[in-house]
Amino acid sequence: MSENPNVALFVTCLVDLMRPGVGFASVQLLEQAGCRVTVPREQTCCGQPAFNNGDDDDARAIARRVIAAFEPFDHVVAPSGSCAGMLKKHYPELFAGEAGWEERAQAFAARCHELTSFLVDVMSFEPRAIEYKTTATYHDSCSGLRELGVKRQPRQLLDAVSGLQIVEMQDAEVCCGFGGTFCVKYPDISIKIVSDKVANIERTAAVTVLGGDLGCLLNIAGRLKRLKRNTKVMHVAEVLAGRGDSAPGIAEQE
Amino acid sequence: MQFTSVDFQRNVSKALNDPFLQQALQRGMHGFVGKRADAVSAVPEFEQLRDEARDIKNHTLTYLDYYLEKFEASVTRLGGHVHWASDAREARELVLEICRKAKAKTITKGKSMAGEEIDLNEALEAAGHEVVETDLGEYIIQLAKEPPSHIIAPAVHKTRDQVSDLFHEHHRALGFEQRLTEVPALVDEARQVLRRKFLSADVGITGANFLIAETGSNVIVTNEGNGDLTSTLPRVHVVTAGIEKVLPTLEDMTVLMRVLARSATGQEASTYTTVFSGPRRAGDRDGPEEYHVVLIDSGRTAILGGEFQDILRCIRCGACLNHCPVWGSVGGHAYGWCYSGPMGAVLTPLLKDLEAAKHLPNACTLNGRCEQNCPVRIPLPALLRKLRHRQYEARLTSAMTRYGLRLWTFLATRPALYRLAFAAVARSLRVLGGRRGALSRVPFAGGWTAGRDLPVPQGTTFQSQWRARNES
Ligand code: SF4
Numbered sequence: 001m002s003e004n005p006n007v008a009l010f011v012t013c014l015v016d017l018m019r020p021g022v023g024f025a026s027v028q029l030l031e032q033a034g035c036r037v038t039v040p041r042e043q044t045c046c047g048q049p050a051f052n053n054g055d056d057d058d059a060r061a062i063a064r065r066v067i068a069a070f071e072p073f074d075h076v077v078a079p080s081g082s083c084a085g086m087l088k089k090h091y092p093e094l095f096a097g098e099a100g101w102e103e104r105a106q107a108f109a110a111r112c113h114e115l116t117s118f119l120v121d122v123m124s125f126e127p128r129a130i131e132y133k134t135t136a137t138y139h140d141s142c143s144g145l146r147e148l149g150v151k152r153q154p155r156q157l158l159d160a161v162s163g164l165q166i167v168e169m170q171d172a173e174v175c176c177g178f179g180g181t182f183c184v185k186y187p188d189i190s191i192k193i194v195s196d197k198v199a200n201i202e203r204t205a206a207v208t209v210l211g212g213d214l215g216c217l218l219n220i221a222g223r224l225k226r227l228k229r230n231t232k233v234m235h236v237a238e239v240l241a242g243r244g245d246s247a248p249g250i251a252e253q254e
Numbered sequence: 255m256q257f258t259s260v261d262f263q264r265n266v267s268k269a270l271n272d273p274f275l276q277q278a279l280q281r282g283m284h285g286f287v288g289k290r291a292d293a294v295s296a297v298p299e300f301e302q303l304r305d306e307a308r309d310i311k312n313h314t315l316t317y318l319d320y321y322l323e324k325f326e327a328s329v330t331r332l333g334g335h336v337h338w339a340s341d342a343r344e345a346r347e348l349v350l351e352i353c354r355k356a357k358a359k360t361i362t363k364g365k366s367m368a369g370e371e372i373d374l375n376e377a378l379e380a381a382g383h384e385v386v387e388t389d390l391g392e393y394i395i396q397l398a399k400e401p402p403s404h405i406i407a408p409a410v411h412k413t414r415d416q417v418s419d420l421f422h423e424h425h426r427a428l429g430f431e432q433r434l435t436e437v438p439a440l441v442d443e444a445r446q447v448l449r450r451k452f453l454s455a456d457v458g459i460t461g462a463n464f465l466i467a468e469t470g471s472n473v474i475v476t477n478e479g480n481g482d483l484t485s486t487l488p489r490v491h492v493v494t495a496g497i498e499k500v501l502p503t504l505e506d507m508t509v510l511m512r513v514l515a516r517s518a519t520g521q522e523a524s525t526y527t528t529v530f531s532g533p534r535r536a537g538d539r540d541g542p543e544e545y546h547v548v549l550i551d552s553g554r555t556a557i558l559g560g561e562f563q564d565i566l567r568c569i570r571c572g573a574c575l576n577h578c579p580v581w582g583s584v585g586g587h588a589y590g591w592c593y594s595g596p597m598g599a600v601l602t603p604l605l606k607d608l609e610a611a612k613h614l615p616n617a618c619t620l621n622g623r624c625e626q627n628c629p630v631r632i633p634l635p636a637l638l639r640k641l642r643h644r645q646y647e648a649r650l651t652s653a654m655t656r657y658g659l660r661l662w663t664f665l666a667t668r669p670a671l672y673r674l675a676f677a678a679v680a681r682s683l684r685v686l687g688g689r690r691g692a693l694s695r696v697p698f699a700g701g702w703t704a705g706r707d708l709p710v711p712q713g714t715t716f717q718s719q720w721r722a723r724n725e726s
Contacts, residue, residue: 050659
């Protein structure tokens, strides 16, 4: 493979809608790492809402389009462990036993990555001259952590940011209660779980919360905001792209 | 026990608003998680053991008919009896008949989830027997007239204070005047009460952690030794167990044993592990005169060989409950049946009723921590997702969810339309929220905003900004 691989960014629907800055930060990081980045125009959503609600046919309909749109690239990278996990782990399951598509989904899955693990494990990237003076704690989102083994990579990258100190919270690996459509179908349980998460965050000295999945971050930020806290919530890509100070946090006033 | 899974939503709000329960959960759960982690990290080959445990269970399930018949032959050879129950009612009747023949007055019971599953206590009491649970946790909830809330720690939802009250209320008549508050004293009092029962019982009923085909044995692990006293002191010993409990050999059992206690309580081994093999033989100094095993199908063979077979590997260790954020928030009773947490959310719809239990597989974030800690590597999230699929196919998914998904898919497969729709939503939220950053109330988003603000989009969508940037 060439040193400057052709990388397609899978923006994810939540970043597209809620936090375009994460998309731009991802492009910037991938370019700094030496990739030629394309944002395929035909992209929408990875199909998780359908898949996780048992609607496999619709999930497959969406997945076929994603595969077709992203197949031409060397790598597909998403700033989300959950969407990357869908492409990488669940597309092959969805097409298991379907002649033609099964192999296609497997070949596709092999080229899909979560952003921080791609930067570290594939591109051996190290951020340079990035500063962000803060004490932060890192929430390990479940799909990235358990489906893709993302744990060390974001921390390794953040280690290179000067002024940034990471303090680990208790239960960093425990779910924040987002769970996609779960958070609106079972709001009471979801809010209880995110309240526990926020309590763990507040038991640390951190004034910033970082993570690699926008769904979880919206959930945590939404809860913190409801409690009128000033804790800043950001996607790890934004910090690594040097926007830690300049961009307002999620749910923060502009 | 009453089957209330259909009221899941109501059970949840009750649980979340019960300060005693919340206090008990907070206290109870963290211990298990930390102890498991320590125990597991002390065994370098633990991951390998999990593979072996999984493989042994898979092998047994593949040849389950063979091993069950072998088990029956072994038990018969020992002079015991195996009874086959195709459903809960048959299982109850078989046990009742044994107790009737034994002219049982007092029956002691070791903890048995199979017993809970078939509502054995109610049936025995209705038939006029005195039934005494001898596992401390089970004893507590028996006094409280409640079902277990956890498969290995049935009374974990009770605070110490509540236990003090219960004992004080029920033990006064037995001559224990003082209301005790310290744990060792409470345990001691229960011991004294139970000891009398152990000695007077006519029949002892236990579950089985494992049944061994090769030897006809049943294996029980406990931390209180109550299983041993329940099995050996009465004249008749009855084992109630699901058919998936059988293992080929004692050798196989040792592998499962190494993962069981570590996963359950974080112990290297439970305090008591006993292998019972049939009734008392000539020359034996103790043991029951009669030995019966009631093997319960009750929906299990329907699972065998299908897409949910993996759940039959379950050894009821409770690790998935302990590591589940939903279980940790609402406890076990909310699930509405004897099995709760991730394993219960899989088993209840399959063994009881897919429709009545339809919330259970959905009330899960699919975070995967259960699977990560399951000693026999049951892919619980995948099974829950498959149940959702089954519900979707059976049109049990709510109309709102179905239409929502159809609409979403309609958009997601039409990128141009999708971009327009997203741009419109981003614009509306910006209009509503301006630069405030977040909204506290949003139309159609009541679920989200019940306890969270909704962050406002940063501007127009990424796609439109990207296009603008790359066209200029
Ligand atoms: S599903 Fe796995 S973790 Fe849960 S109780 Fe069964 S064996 Fe234990």
